[in-house]
Amino acid sequence: MAERLLQSMSRVAGRCHPDCVKASNEQEDYDESQNAALVAVNLISSARLVLKLDTEFTEYSAQFLIDNAGKEDEPGEMDQQRSQVTTENCLRYLAENVWTKKEEMDQKRCVLTVKDCLELAFKKGLPRREHWAHLGCTFKAPPFACQIPRVPVKGEVVEAKTFDEAFKLLVLQPIGAKLHLFSPQIDTVGEGIYDGPATVKSGTHYVGLRDVLIGSVEKFEGDTVAIVKISYKKKLSFVKVSLTRMFLTAPRNDTPGIGPTGLLVDFCVPRLSIN
Structure with a gap:
């Protein structure tokens, strides 16, 4: 089931739900956190290629960093192993978060820097870009997203x-x-x-x-x-x-x-x- 989910996500990578398209169109030119996350994953992709940790330039998920900012020290959604990828859990998530139209809620998120994003990647690793939601996705990551494989990233930020x-x-x-x-x-x-x-x-x-x-x-x-x-x-x-x-x-x-x-x-x- 988990493998089928990854294959499905790869097939729809870059395709947006209408709510995401609407949110993107309404968003102003610059989102500081999104841009910081995008720069951070580009730096990591480049460094991994230079060190031959990847055989080709591999894109990692910037949205993963956005979704999990502030949760790195909590044992909650990022690492819970009890939520399995099953048909029932997938349908429940879709019903509660995608198919049912909800009133938009203002969610205040901390503003991320490139350094913040790099340090989060060092703590929790990164999934590939096509295995996570697109950058700017408006939907909450499902609890079974902890089953999606991440590439471990170890290192430090040099300023x-x-x-x-x-x-x-x-x-x-x-x-x-x-x-x-x-x-x-x-x-x-x-x-x-x-x-x-x-x-x-x-x-x-x-x-x-x-x-x-x-x-x-x-x-x-x-x-x-x-x-x-x-x-x-x-x-x-x-x-x-x-x-x-x-x-x-x-x-x-x-x-x-x-x-x-x-x-x-x-x-x-x-x-x-x-x-």
């Missing part, structure tokens, strides 16, 4: 405050970071270099910090740039980010000033153990 420190980590594998976003510069960068706010202030708006993945460092049009994978306006894209540009902003109203700083800050990487 770096400066890019010089981070570059040493980047030699071995992609690293996570936060990127200062300014609009319309990020919207119009295209194949060019994203170098932050324009010198002329008119029309420049500070969007905020976004979790990103740095894949490599290159020379482009005379500048040193990081090739960054970013989720922006519900799309994944690669952007060339200047590593030489510094900026600062003055305090305004209740908003504190920023800088002087580079565009990329707060670097981290999972250092995996092969034992």
Whole structure:
């Protein structure tokens, strides 16, 4: 029964229930926790490939981290072994959570960082992406989800405050970071270099910090740039980010000033153990 469930989940991977589609359409551009979880699993997938723990790039479930945040120290749903995958239990779950239309409830969840997600993966392992609900799924994971196999992930989070420190980590594998976003510069960068706010202030708006993945460092049009994978306006894209540009902003109203700083800050990487 468990094997049939995994096969079924693989066949429908990426297909959404209408309620999930509705929730996704209504969701704003950026969900901080979802983005952090997505960056974390990409870092783990990359590290496992580099260390040859996986023979090919394997996608792991970001939604697993969202569903289980805050439960890592509780013996509840994550690890209970008594709830078996049976036809009766599957039908009961569908009847109580999917087929029956329920009033939407506001569920406050803690905001996750990439570090939070990595540490949770170290404690509980990760299922493959196709064996868990899609990212942004609105339905509660069934109690028999504890039967879904997880890949054990052992290691520690290594953090770096400066890019010089981070570059040493980047030699071995992609690293996570936060990127200062300014609009319309990020919207119009295209194949060019994203170098932050324009010198002329008119029309420049500070969007905020976004979790990103740095894949490599290159020379482009005379500048040193990081090739960054970013989720922006519900799309994944690669952007060339200047590593030489510094900026600062003055305090305004209740908003504190920023800088002087580079565009990329707060670097981290999972250092995996092969034992």
